[in-house]
Amino acid sequence: MAGLALEQLRKTYAGGVEAVRGVSLDVPDGAFCVLVGPSGCGKSTVLRMIAGLETVTSGAITIGSRTVNEVEPADRDIAMVFQNYALYPHMRVYDNLAYGLRNRGTPRPEIETRVREAARMLGLETMLDRYPRQLSGGQRQRVAMGRAIVRKPQVFLFDEPLSNLDAKLRVQMRVEIRRLQRSLGVTTVYVTHDQVEAMTMADRLVVMNGGRIEQVGTPIEIYRRPATRYVATFMGSPPMNILPAEVVPGGVRIEDATIPVATPGLAPGAAVEAGIRPEDLRLAPEGLAFGVAFVEELGATRLLHGRLGGAELVVQVPAGPEPAEGAAIRLAVAPGALHLFDPGTGQRLGMPG
């Protein structure tokens, strides 16, 4: 078992495109680390560099105590699960699982034991004689995972492994992957663009944007205290509302309402951006004036869409008949739920909360 460390990792492609611009990250031994970000943010490139499928332009990748920049993928002691599973179509499930062991000259009885064990863990015992084309999407996904676990590697790498599955199966596999990783205790790096997957699976969540890391933390830390406006709006569904605000003594003013919040180091009159999660707004006798333009019913909750001054706003309220579309209401912000960001840099300001 071993941890993984990235140090100032960079990748510049031949055309001059900078895919990864200095990523430093520590993944402790046994941790489940999720890299999340929009497509093109460099998360897959980071993963492929860890796997050894892309060369490193500069920086260092360390697995355990060994720097592996120049080590062949086969010798890095990693296993990878691909988005399209990448099963060997001409081999039966058994041979798919055994291939990596055979290449390493593992004795035949041990191959047999390990393959059977992996198949048992994944519920594939009855499918060992089938070809990948005879399996469903979820079963193929399991075979791909089985191929990773038979090798008992030091690091698992997952590249958007669930995005080819339907929604129901995705939820199920999410839990299965997490459970499997816990029981094996193997250090894992998991790449996804789905923030729900990221929130639910990660021990350690890494939000990436434009080839850089925006924030690293536990999912709750990142949700509660996003370091930048980008992270604030990327994580969470529906996304955080961002409203223009002005610092006044004792708080910030949004439109015509003043919301009490600590503003250390900010001069009155300074322009800031105020971030409020939809679930942190509630109906109140007085406060922010909001016209409900449109209501989305989600069953347990409702989403009110509308405008507050010049900005779009979404409010999440409990189920119930009120307020209806077209209603004019007032909103209060839950105490300590206001996030302030610098309008220029997007960085978090002060220590509200």
Place this chain on the structure above:
Amino acid sequence: MSTDRVTFGGRLLPAALIAPQLTIVGLFFYWPALQAVWQSFQMQDAFGLSTEFVWLENYRALFTDPGYYRTLGTTLVFAAAVAGLSLGFALLLAAMADREIRAGGLYRTLLIWPYAVAPAVAGVLFGFLFQPGLGIVARGLNDLGVPWNPLLNGDHAMILVVLAAAWKQISYNFLFFLAGLQAIPASVIEAAAIDGAGPARRFWTIVFPLLSPTTFFLMVVNVVYAFCETFGIIDVLTHGGPGRATQTLVYKVYQDGRIGADLGGSAAQSVVLMAIVIGLTAIQFRYVERRVAY
């Protein structure tokens, strides 16, 4: 349920639409083929003055002639060598071209050109290169101490026609192999690399098995090519000689029929040749159709 089938109201329009194709196939394939079958049951004197219907006499003569079996053997050696050489070389080139290389497009385009060269022209080219007195390759070989002379040495002649015939077919094979290679998902190769397979092992355990439908298809096409379409190359380079060292089935049809004026016997040979080609094509359709689903 939607279907891909187009339905026509009447019968006249579909008939009119397939008529040109049927006319061409009928005129240039079925008619001559039937002529050959008909002729193979007849015997003519050398001057074409009398024709006699002899039933299977031509076939009996053919199958009791040791020379025919010798030619069949020569053809099999020739076809195996041409198919093996051109497939092997084309696969090598395709595997190289499949990687990201500078000016890859240009390289691929240039590799396709030999296919546009007519067999007779390919024959002339190789004839020049390997002409014992003048040819640049032949002189090189002689300087190296190889007494190269395809005009006298049957093995040399065979090597020469095999080289020329294989060279011409490499482009075609290359195209199909390249397409086949590009259809293999990169992630499967990457997964194999992570699974500890080096480049050679990846090729033999992953790439080559996944290419097998392509390889099988090309093998049949190449054998048919070697059987039938290499006439021009052999005619220009060796005339089937020296001795009968490079006389293949198709060349024997020509020699016996045109030069030997044994039209009936020659027709019987073409019917046998036709049967071989039809058989090969049938095998291919059966297998390729069945195994597309990789």
